[in-house]
Amino acid sequence: MLSSFIFITGGTISSLGKGVAAASIGALLQARGYSIRIKKLDPYINIDPGTMSPYKHGEVFVMGDGCEADLDFGHYERFTDIKCSASDSLTTGKIYEKVLAKERRGDYLGSDIQVIPHITDEIKDFILNGREDIDFMICEIGGTVGDIEGLPYIEAIRQLTIDLGKAKTMCIHLTYLPYIRVAEELKTKPTQHSVRQLQSMGVQPDIILCRSEKNITSDIKTKISRLCNTKPENVIAALDAENIYLIPNMYHLAGLDRQICRHFAIFNEKSEEQAEKEIHRKWVSLEHAVHAPSKFAKIAVVGKYIKLKDAYMSLAQAIAHGGFANDAKIEIDWVDAKENFPNIENRLQNVSGILVPGGFDSSGVDAKIAAIKFARENKIPFLGICLGMQLAVIESCRNVAGIAAATSREFSEEGELVIDFMDSWYANGILECRTMSGNKGNSMRLGNYLCRIDPGSLVHKIYGATEVTERHRHRFEVNIKKYAEIFEKTTIRFSGMSMDGTLPEIMELRDHPFFVATQAHPEFRSRPFAPHPLFASFIEAAL
């Protein structure tokens, strides 16, 4: 089958869950036996979100190949288990970078460069790239229809609909139906306006997916269908869900995948039956884990971006997966490390596990270190991630080895820099070099790195392997070369080391039942159907 293209746009307001919608559509097509790929086109001008605060667009997701990308890629990977790569993520910054490099090379000699066709052609090339290997290319357009930055993207999908034909392309538009309490009514006007806006740019949505907190009656569907020029059966409800993993089956029951198949003329009873079975086997089974776990645990996450939950998207998901693995419901107690805690012990009294996640700069570090000390001294299960591991090393150096000046170069130029900037390291056998004053963008140790696990250690038992690959995103490292003697005075065991033996990748404490910290970000690899072993065992220890 020649690959088909599904474009997903969003209207009315942002944060409607286009990413989860794209991921769910991918999962439903997979359930019908189709191969898929999901791409995201972000209209912002940054080259990638790597230099943005998580408060802007939520967490920065890291792909295996080291691409720093939008958090929606996390949904794509978790829902469909596909592996996304840099060739799936586009931003306006990337397009202009490429076009301007071509201009300097002289590729456009004689012509002036314009949004149409030069920018739109690059967008089209990006969308078409890699279509040979898959049945469906799902492309999520970031932002909301009407944004100035988004115009070239809408134009590109309009052109592609002409180039490839209606039978091979479709547009799914996600909108919002606000419920007006006094009138006890769902309102369709914002949806009408956003569809008009799309139509004014030459794009007709084939399916309108309506986010709503209330059931959508057939009258409302008929109204939207008439006013938006869409078949009534293609106006589909996307009701608020208690848990994102319930969404694929909700969409299926609402008829979304069936209507997609009808559009592409691939609908038949046999595939319907197959989909039913597969959705049951995966998504309906997961409902039990979501709804009816027999155990419960409360985990404290001591971080500094806790005011926006999206900032810790993959982490929260991985913790939930750890719960699925243990038949347990997990409540996360978000502890704001930037608050002033005279006594963090009081704040952490009722939790059965403590997690210190990744982070940047010195703000909130004191509270995090206090939380780590509390976990270490009271034998509370602890999981440290990236900065969480660096702080766990500092904490042991300060409070066990008695080196009060132990710190990281990220916080201070003075003191014993047990965590230091590494100006070179090996990435799959290739030497990577950096300087402190170099560019900040795309310059960290990023993406997949193999790690050698110490046989007989706790993490060896957890992983059940002596070599593991995890994704990284950090600039600083444990300076074992200089401070090995100090580490000897603590109870730290570096149970995971880089393959060349120079960089500590995982640590645990010899005298603690579960104190594990990793320089990597295991949360990016956790899946609802394959919870990450570190999270599963951390939750088990907490229970």
Ligand code: GLN
């Ligand atoms: N700020 C630390 C570093 O750059 C840790 C980064 C992180 O937690 N992702 O090394």
